[in-house]
Amino acid sequence: MTEIFGVPIQALFGQLMLGLVNGSFYAVLSLGLAVIFGMLNIINFSHGALYMTGAMLTWIGLEYLGIGYWWMLVLAPICVGIIGIAIERLMLQWLYKLDHLYGLLLTFGLALMIEGLFRDLYGVAGQPYSIPEELSGAFNLGFMFLPKYRAWIIVASLSVCLATWYVIEKTRLGAYLRAATENPKLTQAFGINVPLMVMLTYGFGVGLAGFAGVLAAPATQIGPLMGSNLIIVVFAVVVIGGMGSILGSVVTGLGLGIIEGMTKVFWPEASATVVFMIMAVVLMIRPAGLFGREK
Amino acid sequence: MSATEFLRVSDLHAFYGESHVLHGMDFTVRRGECISLLGRNGAGRTTTLRAILGLTGRRTGSIMLNGREVIDLPSHRIAQLGVGYCPEERGIYASLSCEENLLLPPQVGSGGMSLDELYEIFPNLKERRNSQGTRLSGGEQQMLAMARILRTGAKLLLLDEVSEGLAPVIVQKLGEIIRMLKQRDYTIILVEQNFRFAAPLADRMFIVEHGQVMEEIAQHEISEKQHLLQEYLGV
Known part of the structure; x- marks a missing residue:
């Protein structure tokens, strides 16, 4: 058997693949956080809970309504987006003039409430969800087996990230978004309905979390706490990449996923903390994050 | 209201938080006219433009734009009625x-x-x-x-200190452009420090101090009201 630094090549590529899968989730989630922070100046602590909501809805859809994976891949993000829009209209919009801390506290409180709700309804035990038929099985790449569903997670996540980046950087709508992020008052004085854009941005940002939740449903145990476990690492990713940078959050998410995977191979004890060690180092060298601009 | 009146600002008060900046601004602009708001720094000229677009804090009074009350509209709705804003900081x-x-x-x-x-x-x-x-x-x-x-x-252009800090040749170019815009029937409000830039362009000038209009000077009155300009602006 081929070995690299004493590690079997299958194990190495297996962890690399797992790292990429985790990195894909980090990328989609931190992208949503970055878009929301850029436009609303709100650190969205309910992101993890809404990611969990996306996964729960996927499970509920199949369990109670008989709606399958592919439909839920579209419906769950829309539902989560609508929940987000309701949150923005009813609560968040009153906090924009206040310190960051208030938005953080509100969204953190909401996260606890959403988690509590699902815990009350379905308990903490994870619910299983089977991989859709089209994506079960694996590709034999010769040197390793690549489960089709893992490949799908990576492809779907990166496509969504790329599409988001394209819309924001290359289209008219994106120019409105960038302008409203940079100078909301002046942008509104040009006749652009900025409050509407802010509302839709929040809906879209949490919709991304919902989408990640659907992708995660067949790959993990679906439970009320799946979001809070993941979101801590995602916040570290956002801090490393820099708040408000679109491309930065995607690249950082993927990169850290891979680093985490590789650490599992070469230094398993550190794998849970490596992201935070990197965060500490980055904060010392570049306080605004790798891709962030100092304000 | 006369048929040609495009903007009527009456008893406009505006605030930034607790500070009361405009104390009852009153002026009108006719369609196709170019007026200038002159005054010292902090007199409330920029705030007047910002208040017309709803960019200040609380406002009271009345802003009639093309026969329509706009003081309660959000900024983007006011802009959509045909207002273009060129801010001081660009x-x-x-x-x-x-x-x-x-x-x-x-x-x-x-x-x-x-x-x-x-x-x-x-x-x-x-x-x-x-x-x-x-x-x-x-x-x-x-x-x-x-x-x-x-x-x-x-159709209504709010131009805030467009000549500020620019080389004379560029200021001259801007003057030509504003003259061309007047010919094309744009309605223009010029906020200016630079009296020499505004004087030949403006049909009427309003001298602003302490958030109020103190004097109105028509183009043909400039020489006879020279003493007022001297008094308020030091020109």
Whole structure:
């Protein structure tokens, strides 16, 4: 058997693949956080809970309504987006003039409430969800087996990230978004309905979390706490990449996923903390994050 | 209200938080007219423009735009009624290229200039169309801030200190452009420190102090009211 630094090549590529899968989730989630922070100046602590909501809805859809994976891949993000829009209209919009801390506290409180709700309804035990038929099985790449569903997670996540980046950087709508992020008052004085854009941005940002939740449903145990476990690492990713940078959050998410995977191979004890060690180092060298601009 | 009146500001008070900045501004602008708000720094001229667009804090009084009360409308609705704003700080976006800056403000009326037409008037902007907005020189940024609102079909232009800090040759160019806009029947409010720039362009001038209009001077009265200008502006 081929070995690299004493590690079997299958194990190495297996962890690399797992790292990429985790990195894909980090990328989609931190992208949503970055878009929301850029436009609303709100650190969205309910992101993890809404990611969990996306996964729960996927499970509920199949369990109670008989709606399958592919439909839920579209419906769950829309539902989560609508929940987000309701949150923005009813609560968040009153906090924009206040310190960051208030938005953080509100969204953190909401996260606890959403988690509590699902815990009350379905308990903490994870619910299983089977991989859709089209994506079960694996590709034999010769040197390793690549489960089709893992490949799908990576492809779907990166496509969504790329599409988001394209819309924001290359289209008219994106120019409105960038302008409203940079100078909301002046942008509104040009006749652009900025409050509407802010509302839709929040809906879209949490919709991304919902989408990640659907992708995660067949790959993990679906439970009320799946979001809070993941979101801590995602916040570290956002801090490393820099708040408000679109491309930065995607690249950082993927990169850290891979680093985490590789650490599992070469230094398993550190794998849970490596992201935070990197965060500490980055904060010392570049306080605004790798891709962030100092304000 | 006379048929030709385009903007009537009456008893306009405006606040930034607790500070009361405008203390009952009163003036009118007729369709196709160019007026200038003159006064010292802090007199409330910029705030007047910002208040018309709903960019200050609380406001009271009345702002009639084309026969319609707009004081309770949000900024974007006021702009959509045909108002173009060129702010004092120019407001060029760093996250947008020169051309994206130019194309940003949406159409708010008919008869705006085309991109080609604007590039003809402002050839520098064409050369620098792909540069980042804030990499342009001060003069180019000012041109961009002007050009940007000429594309939209806005009929009322609020121009805040467009001549400030620019080389004389660029100031002269801006003067020519404003003269051309007057010929094309734009209604213009010029906020100016530079009396010599505003005097030949403005049909009427309003001297603003302490957030109020103190004097109105028509173009033909400039020489006879020289003492007022001296008193208020030191020119």
